[in-house]
Amino acid sequence: MHSTFPLKLSYQPNHPQITNAGMNQEVTNGASKSKRNSKKPEYSRFTQQELPAWKPILTPGWVITSFLAIAMLFIPIGLVSLFASERVVEIVYRYDQDCVPEMYRGNVTSYIQNPLTNKTCIKNVTVPKKMAAPIFVYYQLDNFYQNHRRYVKSRSDKQLRNADDAFSTKGCEPEAKLSGNEPIVPCGLIAWSLFNDTYNLIMQKKSLDINKKGIAWKSDTKVKFGSNVFPKNFQSGSLIGGGKLNQSIPLSEQEDLIVWMRTAALPTFRKLYGRINRDLEAHETITVVLENNYNTYSFGGQKKLVLSTTSWIGGKNDFLGIAYLTVGGICLFMALNFILLYVFKPRPLGDPSYLSWNRNASRH
């Protein structure tokens, strides 16, 4: 009688057991062993690894078909994307250099940090092509690491959501509390560095309305930022990082803050400033009156104002279109190559003469 060790995973105590071995050895007349004792594994398709299976083999036909299929799919998508991107009209105006008065060019930092200097700056931009509404107004920052580790973590989502959690400022240091242990709401570096340049657009002497409602995600205004949370002690420290907030408006309605607090993924990013809900005709001139408050000078960042229409693919970006065309093209090329390969160097599928031992044998 053999004891099996099922996988030997579970330890079988080596305890003596009274066994009747010797008795169940074969008896001369071959008394059949009871079925009950048989350890024969029960047959099932699973245990015998014979489950029904689909065994795809990529025959030349399939290979060519799949390459062609990819090409057929990708080239049109690429073309459509490229076309969509081409139709997007975009005005990008970098103003961070232009908006510093000549006299301060030598010492930009002191200009920007001085609250008393006049930051207003008036510039003109021209609409290159007709732009259909809605036109999105963005500000673009370059070289600003909103994804910097210190920065990303410096916020308290709890505090933003609920007035009762004003004191949960963990992770917000060094913008967590005032010296009197009063919590800052909203705390943390992200809120503290709120972007505070403002743009006013004037066209043909008439102000061009920028709709600043609904620029943030609905989910953020409804859930993430509390309607009973009001700014407190904000920007009241010795070091001012950026924009101030109106203490009487709850955070859920401070859409600029909400947009700003959706930290950008990449160091060059745009953030929605507002929308213009009218068409702009080609060659129209827009006068931009902007308050150049935000300090990007100290680290060599750039600020840009962007007016852009949109398409289904997003903003103006040829990358996806080109990428799709490239991949589609490569696949087409591969398909052709494989056709040639199969025509000029055919190999019957499953031909035993290609088996290594048959090849070796024939070589002898």
Place this chain on the structure above:
Amino acid sequence: MHHSSLRKRVVAVFDRFKLSWIFTLLLLLKNTPAIFYPLWLLIVTDNSQHQSPNTLQDSSSEGEIRSKTWSANSVFVNLGSKRLSHGSRGGATDSEAFSMSHREINVEDARLVYVNDALKTNERFEFAGNSIRTAKYSVLSFLPRNLFEQFHRVAYIYFLIIAILNQLPQLAVFGRGASILPLSVVLLVTAVKDAYEDWRRHKSDRIENNRMSSVLVNDRFKQKKCKDIQVGEIIKFSADDTIPSDIVLLSTSDPTGVAYIQTINLDGESNLKTRYAKQETLSRTPEKDMINGIIKCEKPNRNIYGFHATMEIDGKHLSLGPSNIVLRGCVLKNTNWAIGVVVYAGRETKAMLNSSGAPSKRSRLETRMNREIILLSLFLVALCTAVSICAGVWLREHENELEFLQFYRKKDYSQPQVKNYNYSGLGVEVFFTFLMSVIVFQIMIPISLYISMELVRVGQAYFMIRDDKMYDEMSNSRFQCRALNINEDLGQIKYVFSDKTGTLTENKMEFKHASIFGVDYSGENIDSDGYFIQVNGHVWRPKMKVKVDKELLELSKIGNNSKDSKWIYDFFLSLAACNTIVPIVIDTSNPDEKLIDYQGESPDEQALVYAAAAYGFMLMERTSGHIVIDIQGERQRFNVLGMHEFDSDRKRMSVILGFPNGTVKVIVKGADTSMFTIIDKSVNSDVTRATETHLNSYSSIGLRTLVVGIRELSVPEFEHWQSAYETASTAVNGRVALLRKVAVNLETDLEIVGASAIEDRLQTGVPEAIESLRKADIKVWVLTGDKQETAISIGYSSRLLTSNMTQIVINCNTKMSCGKSLEDGLIMCTNLDVTPVALIIDGTSLVYILDSDLEEQLFQLASNCTVVLCCRVAPLQKAGIVALIKNRTDDMTLAIGDGANDVSMIQMADVGIGISGQEGRQAVMASDFAMGQFRFLVPLLLVHGHWNYQRMGYMILYNFYRNAVFVLVLFWYVLFTGFTLTTAITEWSSVLYSVLYTSVPTIVIAILDKDLSRRSLLAYPQLYGAGQRHESYNAKLFWLTIADTLWQSIVVFYVPLFAYWKTDIDGSSVGDLWTLAVVFLVNIHLAMDVVRWTWVSHASIWGSILVTCVCVVAIDVIPVLPGYWAIFELASKESFWICLLGIQIAAVVPRFGIKMYVQHCEPSDIQIAREAEKFGNLIEPTTQEIEMNSTRR
């Protein structure tokens, strides 16, 4: 044993077995307790090698009685003689060969047991009580101990260090929960499993400890709980009792002090073994007259076949050996009662010391894999260094701005004193960045791979165990996986070393022919009705039927009156008497019928006794003093006056029988070579010649032969012998040598009676299996203890040797001639070139070749030969031959055997397989895998081995890829975050990636995917070559995988980067995109490589993708996480879908293209076979033959 000598010996052993030394170290790392078993074995085997090479080399000549069992001893303790011996006089199996018997046991090494004085024995509290504890933990110790044991794995320590690092506020990359979760899940699952197992152990411990046994207390036997038994106490047990501790026998119900025990719980052998009480104690009844004595014995050790002690009783010194001790777990049988004194109790018993787990080895694939793991670690270090250097440069460049930088803000102004916030200088920041990047990139080292591998191996083992093609009907045994670490090694075997008896053959001995006094009775054997006798109205039959020769049967009935039939009478009487078989009467379902079961340790002897019974010489009873044989219906009692054990020097045994008529005869039975030297050739020389001719013809058809001789002793001769025998067997020192001398003096001038021939049938399917293995380019070597002629004939019948082979036979007696033969052989080999060569070499030659400078030549020669047949080899030589190949090549070796003599070889080889057959379980115990039949080797290697290797190889590479691609995606992002370790992918996704998102398909595919069907693998054994050539895992594949990984990670990362550059995309959204993209990608990558799509593979792959989506969504609906609702915002834009699709296709196109190109232009054998399988143009139905049990020879 002296410590110094032990050390020397250990060193010697290590020199001899360098590889095993490394292996032992590996073991030590892996599993500390397991080390002792092989180590101990090596020490002991080494002993025997040095001390008695002569005895060993012939030890397993299977033509001789009991040789197998004898060699079983030799492996373990090299006992020079049999355990069974005559009465208490011979009972001391103290052997001179056993190295320690002459040495006095050192006082400090000994344990002193005062018989029947437990108080005094235990006064120093140094001996364990009898309560046993297999449970590892108590309620209190569970947590610390279990954790401690779990952290023996390096992987867990790595996990832990990373988790601890992450707890430091400066380094906290992940939140507390996220960083500890994976480790704690793994720990918890393991802990629960351990706790459950331990609870079961507790339960069985309790039952075990509370068993009652009867203990002598104040001159009375009282019932006492098993756990309260102490060393020194005398206990009494009756038939069918399980022995509660290791006990030295004092007396038994048998007047000569014999006790029969069954050791099935100890070594799995079901036959009865005999143990003896010492003559000096057996007549005492402990209740009446006190037995006071001191037993001085060895410290507890694991050797279940060795025991060495002395007993001082009534001023006499007696030596005690393994035949005087009964071990815990044995069962007393056929003996009414026995009394003994406890020498080892509880955890110090040999059974408990041996209850450790299976041997553990490390697979070749894993060893190779470790090389790549080191590369990956270097790669990890490189990534981290790059990140920290870049971070340092960035900080230095921005040093002046940091204080006011909106996204850095070095200073904290909220306190009156302005301090640095979270900034401790450039150097420290760089260092922290390094540590943080290690935390972020931790899964570059695929720790989960080790856990996956274990799970996969469990799955593979499950399928191997459940394979009904590897179930043995005869022994009702399934395939067993004893070692779980080396499944994939089965797919890379290049050499198979096989034992013959019991492995290639059935080891069911069948009496075939007899040559009696020069007459060959090898006519047709017929089925007889079976001989039976009447005893008290019952019919007694032998348990096994034997086919008989009709003519001989008639002749045997005549009796010993006529001249011719006298020899027949003597012949069968010799067979019935000259052995150590114990007849046991068992009841059958029919109350009138009883069966006689001949229990013995040698199947040859059993066969002979059954044969004698079939011809009317039925052995009915054996005690130490007499035997009763029913001769043609007439019961006769013979006194057994003495018995000379089988030993390998003499290669024969003899018994001195007192006949009812008063004559005394010595009957000798032994191997032909030894017997012909002591047969008086002056008389009946023609008979001797005829017998020799018959013997040659027997052995040439593969039969095992024995020669029987007899001589009547005259009275002075007998008396002379008797006094010598008495003196020798009571001698304190050198008893074995003295006894041997007495035997040699007695065994002379014999009259030849005849010779027997026993067939050991080839197992079913062996020739086909060997054919398949050979086709698979596996070299099969047979190592046997058999005679050369027998070995060659078995070689032919098993198709190992074929007629077109040139045989090189090496049979030498000196080193010089060995060297010469080897040289000749090599020259022959090189000249012959094309024709296959078979090398046949014997044990004597190997003595001169192994461990000498000739080894290299032997290796050269052997590797040129298609077949190598080693005959008359000793157990250690078997291991030596395995080591010859193992140390010189990179090829994988497999040893398969069934007996104790194969243990050393099984442990030496990379893969050891035990046949759970007739001969006990030592081989199985030492093996990595165990199965019922040799032919299962074919499905095991060709099918399961192939699958295991393919699956494991692929899984390892895939795991590297899967983790590296994710790490690289994280790394690329770090380059765009000012070299800070920000991850756009949420910390939960980072943690769950390798635990949940991608783990299940890896494991499922690695368990279930089959590159080829069983049918094709069996039809084309050559397909096995893929494993031998390392086709599934090699450096080239690794680098290709890494290159592919690099490309794929670039695609995954940079497509969104460029697509979303200068847009208002937020970190969480793009993180979700990357998460989904990478998870989809690795699953699609896997899907491209899946060969067989069962519903399980579909479920796991598509299920994983689904689970990932669900998790990503779930994480994004938690309002307090920054990424709240990101996935929904993201998915509502077309660009997301375009990106996702583009990434998948662009990432896999190069791989797909290259794969298709290779498939077409340089197709692997597997690829062609797979196509053939699908389009069905070449599978011939050859598979059936192998699986059928049809071949009867």
